[in-house]
Amino acid sequence: MKPTNTYTTYINQYLAIKRSMGITLKTGASNLLQFARLAAEMNQSPGITKELMDTWCEKRPNETNSNRYYRVVYLRQFANYLSSIGVTSHIPELPKLSSSFTPYIFSKEQMESFFIASDQFRPFQINYNSAYLMMPTLFKVLYATGLRLGEALALKERDINLKDKYLIVRQSKNGMERIVPIASTLADVCTKYKEQREYFTNKPPVTSNLFFIKRNESRCDHKAAYDFFRQILWRIGIAHLGRGFGPRIHDLRHTFACHALKAMTESGLDFYQSLPILSNYLGHQSLEATNKYVRLTAELYPDILKAVDSTCAYVFPKIKSIENETN
Numbered sequence: 001m002k003p004t005n006t007y008t009t010y011i012n013q014y015l016a017i018k019r020s021m022g023i024t025l026k027t028g029a030s031n032l033l034q035f036a037r038l039a040a041e042m043n044q045s046p047g048i049t050k051e052l053m054d055t056w057c058e059k060r061p062n063e064t065n066s067n068r069y070y071r072v073v074y075l076r077q078f079a080n081y082l083s084s085i086g087v088t089s090h091i092p093e094l095p096k097l098s099s100s101f102t103p104y105i106f107s108k109e110q111m112e113s114f115f116i117a118s119d120q121f122r123p124f125q126i127n128y129n130s131a132y133l134m135m136p137t138l139f140k141v142l143y144a145t146g147l148r149l150g151e152a153l154a155l156k157e158r159d160i161n162l163k164d165k166y167l168i169v170r171q172s173k174n175g176m177e178r179i180v181p182i183a184s185t186l187a188d189v190c191t192k193y194k195e196q197r198e199y200f201t202n203k204p205p206v207t208s209n210l211f212f213i214k215r216n217e218s219r220c221d222h223k224a225a226y227d228f229f230r231q232i233l234w235r236i237g238i239a240h241l242g243r244g245f246g247p248r249i250h251d252l253r254h255t256f257a258c259h260a261l262k263a264m265t266e267s268g269l270d271f272y273q274s275l276p277i278l279s280n281y282l283g284h285q286s287l288e289a290t291n292k293y294v295r296l297t298a299e300l301y302p303d304i305l306k307a308v309d310s311t312c313a314y315v316f317p318k319i320k321s322i323e324n325e326t327n
Contacts, residue, residue, distance in 0.1 A: 007036040007046055014081050023176065028074040035075055047089035048079050057092050069097040103254035104247035105300055111143060111255070113236045121232060131220045134212045135228045137193035138220075139252065141167075144186045146256035146282050148172075149249050153220055155211040162187045162194075169283060178283050225249060254296070257282065261297040 011032045018025050035056055039045075044052050057072050072095055079089040106114070118136040141152050147169065154171040161167075165187045167180040182190075190211075197213065214220055229249050230240050238247060257278060264274040272294075279290040 007032075007039055010046055010082060010087065011036060011078070014078055017081075025074070027070070028077075031071050031074045032078055035078075047082050047087040048075075050090040053079070053090045053092050057095070059095075065095070065097055069095055103296070104251040105258050105296060106247070106251070106255045108259070110236070110238065114232055115140060117235045118228075118232050121228075121235070129214055129216055129218070131214045131224045132228065133196060133215065134193065134220060135225070137189055138212055138225065139229070139232075140186060140189050142249065142252040143256055145180050145182060146253045146260070147180070148253060149222060149225060151283075153210075153212055153222070153225070156209045157211055158209070160190060160211055162191055172283050176283060176285070178280070180281065253282070254293070257290070257293040258297045258300060261293055262301050265297075 015029055042052055056075055059068050072092060076092055079091050082089040118139055123132050138152060151169050151172055159168040165182050169178050169180060210219055212220055233240055260278055261274055275287050275290050279287050284290050
């Protein structure tokens with residue numbers, strides 16, 4: 001027998017509040033709907049009992065610690081919301097989240113070799129479904145802006161202003177839109193790609209209006225990007241250590257962050273003056289998410305610590321040097 005009162009109404013109310021704040025919670029919404037089904041199976045109505053919460057928080061077969069952690073986080077936030085509106089719910093402890101994974105930070109020389117190899121690469125067979133034409137530009141955008149792969153692949157024609165040199169990221173991980181300035185060199189790369197794309201497709205994209213498309217104007221998926229990425233790594237002699245070990249495409253974002261911090265420090269900005277700038281650029285919701293790059297950058301470039309000092313606000317315009325440093 002299903003409960004007479006389901007969680008659906010409360011979930012919709014909660015998601016509406018989040019969306020009004022600019023937070024889409026795509027993964028969180030999916031998790032909450034899974035939770036609603038579990039509650040129905042256990043014949044439990046709101047609020048959330050300890051028994052129901054404990055069942056939800058159990059680690060699933062083959063589930064990573066990270067996935068379990070965020071699954072609990074989403075429901076914990078929802079339980080707090082229910083309690084705040086008078087629907088008493090159990091608030092769980094967060095499981096411990098520890099990871100020994102270290103991002104692969106490419107050197108400037110490795111990135112230069114990577115871009116040369118990707119520009120020169122031609123597949124043995126080119127078909128109408130091929131995505132190779134867009135790949136060199138895609139990887140340059142990822143490295144030069146720190147965008148996530150999903151954010152870059154979701155860019156549309158209207159999101160890229162090559163005249164005024166900025167991108168608009170509309171489909172971000174946290175649901176917040178942001179404007180990302182780009183260097184003139186990257187704008188030139190994107191302009192050349194558009195010209196090549198329209199030559200091979202014979203017309204601007206009309207099916208999807210996406211900026212990055214295959215020759216048949218369809219969307220490129222993550223797998224195609226990863227396959228190309230690993231082929232280029234092999235050509236420049238960087239070993240891929242397998243799933244979960246990297247290097248990963250996402251490491252281009254980590255590399256951008258470390259190279260940008262190094263550039264800002266060398267321009268006269270203290271690490272912690274640089275963090276809010278980098279945090280906004282990367283689309284982080286808190287400085288805590290950006291703070292890890294201080295440690296990574298200090299480990300990679302110990303000599304720059306000698307130049308770190310507290311600098312007045314008038315030095316701020318010098319961050320323009322990041323354009324050269326990251327593109």
